[in-house]
Every structure is written in structure tokens, then in C-alpha cells.
Amino acid sequence: MSEPTIVDLGAQVRVVAGLVAGVRDEQLADKTPCPGYAVRNLLGHLYGLSVAFRDAARKDLGPTTDTSPAERVPDVGEGWREELPRALDELAVAWREPGAWEGLTRAGSVDLPGAVAGAVVADELVIHGWDLARATGQAYEPDGAALRSAHGFLLAVAEDAGRGAGAFGPVVSVAEGAPLLSRAVGLSGRDPGWAR
Secondary structure, eight states: OOOOOOOOTHHHHHHHHHHHHTOOGGGTTSBOSSTTOBHHHHHHHHHHHHHHHHHHHHTOOSHHHHSOGGGSOOOOOTTHHHHHHHHHHHHHHHTTSGGGGSSEEEETTEEEEHHHHHHHHHHHHHHHHHHHHHHHTOOOOOOHHHHHHHHHHHHHHHHHHOSSBOSSSBOOOOOTTSOHHHHHHHHTTOOTTOOO
């Protein structure tokens, strides 16, 4: 896998935070393209990954970075409308520090180079932003730099696996001339045509 490119995650964080603000309470139980997750679970996952990758950027390793996301289905607490945007902001600030992209760190109980962790979090923000937008009927235009990073990461993972498996499931075939977002979504194991 080639060395990931350093990306300022601030623009993508703002996009995701805007989507979060647009979620209506009655949508929390709605299905999402993320298998097994309702909107409330997806929001809980976004909160958990924001905290874990914030701490991974800071090299503040411990319970938040040692827990695998597969251990439980996440959910949101009562204060999610304030807590999730704050965690997203802290995530963006943490990854603006050059040291975040250097050396080794840990996230989701996996040890990995800081630059790879940065590509992973860009991918998480782009793909789960798409999930949230689709599930809640909102328009979605990810930050271009984060999208390019996510696509590069997903392409490298699919090629390294050599089995057509994406980071989240089997790769969904997408036309070669399709928009970059559709190609990234397909590489993540999702159908770009998914609708509520």
C-alpha cells in the first residue's frame, strides 16, 4: 500500500457535522446502508470513531483506542447533538498536528502507522457521511481531498486483499466512468444506488 497523503480533515468534518445537524429525531430508527446499523447506531459509531481517532492522533493510547468497533453495536446518548459535533471538531484539530501522521499509533485495537490511521479516518468520515446522507435523505458533497484519500485507501485495501473484498464487505462493481464518490462507495462494499 502506498504512503497515504496528509489531509486536513476539517472540511470533511464540517460536512459530516452538517449532516448530523440535519438528522430529525424521528429518523433515529431508520435503516442505513451500513449493515445492521440504524441511524442512531451510525451516529454512535461516528462519535466512537471520532474519539478513538482523536486519541490515536494524539498518541493517547488506552481504552478509547484499544476497543474494537466490532465488540458492540454503538448507540447515541441523550446529549449526542452537542457531544458528536464537539468530538468531530476535536478529531479535526488533533489531525492537524504533524505528529499525528508520524510514528505508530493504535485505533480499534489495531496498531498501525499514523499516516495509515489518518487515511482510515478520512475513509470513515467520507463513507459514513454518505451512509448518513442516504439514510436521512440529505444532499452530500464530501470534501474533495478527503474523498481522494478515502478512494485511494479503499482501492489499495481491495487490491491488497486480492479477493475483491472491500474494507466493509465484497466490492460492488461500479462503472469505470462513474463519479469518484460512487467508486469509493462501491469499494467500501456498498451499492451506490442504495435508497431509503
